[in-house]
Amino acid sequence: MDKICTSIEQSKKLIELGIDINTADMYWWPTSLRYYIETMDDGDFNEDEEHIRAWSLTALFNMLPKSARLERGSSTELCRVTLPVELKCSDWYLDPIDAVFEMVIWLKENGKL
Numbered sequence: 001m002d003k004i005c006t007s008i009e010q011s012k013k014l015i016e017l018g019i020d021i022n023t024a025d026m027y028w029w030p031t032s033l034r035y036y037i038e039t040m041d042d043g044d045f046n047e048d049e050e051h052i053r054a055w056s057l058t059a060l061f062n063m064l065p066k067s068a069r070l071e072r073g074s075s076t077e078l079c080r081v082t083l084p085v086e087l088k089c090s091d092w093y094l095d096p097i098d099a100v101f102e103m104v105i106w107l108k109e110n111g112k113l
Contacts, residue, residue: 003095003097004057005026005055005057005097006054006055006101008052011024011028011052011054012052013105014055014104014105017105017108018108019063021053023055023059024053024055025040025055025058025059026040026053026056027051027052027054028051028054030050030051035052037054055101056097057097060097060100060101063107064103064104065083065085065086067083068082068103069084070096078093078094079093079096080099081099081100086112088103090103090106
């Protein structure tokens with residue numbers, strides 16, 4: 001698990017689908033050479049600049065129904081999200097952020113979020 005939040009591409013997808021940007025707890029901060037990740041608590045966030053909102057695992061997971069579970073593979077480093085009530089499972093991923101991101105996208109695209 002190397003990621004601490006959604007990638008820039010994932011963040012843009014969440015915003016494009018209409019996820020409330022106020023649920024983001026981090027942001028990508030542009031510099032002349034690259035983007036850096038910061039928490040919303042850092043106080044440097046400026047809506048007028050080209051900051052891109054980002055979501056941590058906790059922020060993403062908080063969007064899921066209470067029945068959601070993060071599962072680990074028995075003999076691998078893989079993980080997935082299951083929604084028992086909806087009878088839905090994400091694909092297996094190396095990083096839990098990717099699994100939860102997939103489930104948030106599925107819920108939003110299917111009118112369940």
